[in-house]
Amino acid sequence: MGGAMSFSKWVFVVFVLHLLNPCPVRFSYGSSSSNGLSDIPKKLLNFAKRQELVGWMIGIRRKIHQNPELGYQEFETSQLIRSELDKMGIKYKHPVAVTGVVGFIGTGEPPFVALRADMDSLPLQEMVEWEYKSKIPGKMHACGHDGHVTMLLGAAKILQEHREELKGTVVLVFQPAEEGGGGAHKVLEAGVLEKVNAIFGLHVDPNLPIGEVASRPGPLLAGSGFFEAVIGGKGGHAAIPQHSIDPILAASNVIVSLQHLVSREADPLDSQVVTVAKFQGGGAFNVIPDSVLIGGTFRAFSKESFTQLKQRIEEVIIGQAAVQRCSATVDFLSKEKPFFPPTINNNDLHKYFQTVAGDMLDTQKVKVMAPVMGSEDFSFYQEVMPGYFFFLGMKNETLGKVESTHSPYFTLNEDALPYGAALHASLALRYLLEFGPEISLPEGNYRDEL
Numbered sequence: 485m486g487g488a489m490s491f492s493k494w495v496f497v498v499f500v501l502h503l504l505n506p507c508p509v510r511f512s513y514g515s516s517s518s519n520g521l522s523d524i525p526k527k528l529l530n531f532a533k534r535q536e537l538v539g540w541m542i543g544i545r546r547k548i549h550q551n552p553e554l555g556y557q558e559f560e561t562s563q564l565i566r567s568e569l570d571k572m573g574i575k576y577k578h579p580v581a582v583t584g585v586v587g588f589i590g591t592g593e594p595p596f597v598a599l600r601a602d603m604d605s606l607p608l609q610e611m612v613e614w615e616y617k618s619k620i621p622g623k624m625h626a627c628g629h630d631g632h633v634t635m636l637l638g639a640a641k642i643l644q645e646h647r648e649e650l651k652g653t654v655v656l657v658f659q660p661a662e663e664g665g666g667g668a669h670k671v672l673e674a675g676v677l678e679k680v681n682a683i684f685g686l687h688v689d690p691n692l693p694i695g696e697v698a699s700r701p702g703p704l705l706a707g708s709g710f711f712e713a714v715i716g717g718k719g720g721h722a723a724i725p726q727h728s729i730d731p732i733l734a735a736s737n738v739i740v741s742l743q744h745l746v747s748r749e750a751d752p753l754d755s756q757v758v759t760v761a762k763f764q765g766g767g768a769f770n771v772i773p774d775s776v777l778i779g780g781t782f783r784a785f786s787k788e789s790f791t792q793l794k795q796r797i798e799e800v801i802i803g804q805a806a807v808q809r810c811s812a813t814v815d816f817l818s819k820e821k822p823f824f825p826p827t828i829n830n831n832d833l834h835k836y837f838q839t840v841a842g843d844m845l846d847t848q849k850v851k852v853m854a855p856v857m858g859s860e861d862f863s864f865y866q867e868v869m870p871g872y873f874f875f876l877g878m879k880n881e882t883l884g885k886v887e888s889t890h891s892p893y894f895t896l897n898e899d900a901l902p903y904g905a906a907l908h909a910s911l912a913l914r915y916l917l918e919f920g921p922e923i924s925l926p927e928g929n930y931r932d933e934l
């Protein structure tokens with residue numbers, strides 16, 4: 485993996501290069517500001533806000549919204565992406581991780597900077613009544629991934645129109661199955677991102693004003709895992725408990741004991757969550773059931789805390805069930821729902837993001853936020869390459885209250901589309917201009933195409 489070089493080293497290399505070459509030609513972009521780079525984000529936002537581009541993006545977003553597809557089933561979404569890339573003359577690889585599409589714009593040479601959008605919807609019945617409501621019963625784009633795909637296609641259009649200015653290659657990652665399916669992990673396994681120097685991803689945020697962005701350096705989102713346990717006893721007549729082994733009581737004690745993991749065993753300054761969200765057992769007023777199924781999620785911000793929590797969840801369920809003479813089996817469902825690592829933003833990319841977003845939106849519109857216990861499979865990319873994830877504002881008071889993501893009443897503010905497209909495009913284009921030549925210098929053996 486390239487690109488692990490620190491920014492201070494890059495700055496040093498720039499300095500040295502400038503000493504060797506007294507008339508640098510790299511920063512030829514723009515003219516008014518010191519090096520021209522700071523003009524790029526505003527210029528691309530204006531480009532993205534042009535009527536024809538906005539209209540085209542809205543059309544794409546509504547088409548995807550009407551045809552939501554679940555993880556690894558995004559066949560039509562994938563088809564739509566490819567046909568738009570074809571129209572723009574952008575080359576791509578497909579299939580990547582079943583339905584994924586990975587496009588390439590620029591020289592085909594290093595450095596490589598990646599932009600990621602997730603494609604999947606949720607198993608949810610849309611309750612919003614509007615012209616472009618989901619046509620598929622029980623499926624809905626309630627997390628804004630229809631917008632994410634559209635923004636990345638918007639960025640593709642912007643970048644393709646500015647391809648002469650790309651000093652390297654932009655990699656467009658249209659990724660399947662973010663909602664629990666770990667599509668990012670599958671994309672990495674496909675080996676298409678091995679030479680990527682940095683990756684950026686975004687998520688729409690209904691509670692952040694439009695025109696603002698928010699993120700933070702270091703840990704942003706928690707690592708997450710799921711568990712399911714069957715607590716087995718012996719069923720019988722509810723009036724004669726001495727002839728049964730009651731799994732309802734055992735499961736109840738298990739749940740109470742699980743609550744003590746965070747309150748008594750975790751460092752209070754190290755945020756963690758254990759939630760039992762599922763409790764299924766029994767079906768009659770007068771029958772003690774044979775078994776009870778419980779399930780839930782656990783979250784932590786470090787690998788150590790996460791591993792510790794996982795081990796203790798298993799021990800507590802089995803141990804506490806045994807107190808009531810019940811057996812227990814614990815399943816962490818890691819095949820269907822792979823553990824997501826914590827989303828940890830690269831510190832240097834945070835500084836870079838603040839500069840680019842600040843140039844586009846104004847520095848007061850670029851917020852540093854507290855970490856949240858939600859999770860994102862973008863974290864898989866960050867485990868193997870410098871990555872940066874941020875939230876994109878969507879709230880507009882005059883349009884009324886927006887429901888949160890994963891609500892059947894969720895709505896996406898389409899006014900945010902040009903912001904997302906322009907941020908993606910600016911982050912990529914400027915990254916290649918600013919850091920491109922330095923990144924490839926030390927290794928220098930990246931001739932082959934990605």
Ligand SMILES: *[C@@H]1O[C@H](CO)[C@@H](O)[C@H](O)[C@H]1NC(C)=O
Binds near residue numbers: 694695881882883
């Ligand atoms: C908020 O919504 C109103 C009404 O549609 C619109 O006129 C205004 O431009 C929007 N604000 C932003 C920042 O998009």
Ligand SMILES: [Zn+2]
Binds near residue numbers: 627663889890
């Ligand atoms: Zn979601």
Ligand SMILES: [Zn+2]
Binds near residue numbers: 627662
């Ligand atoms: Zn999402």
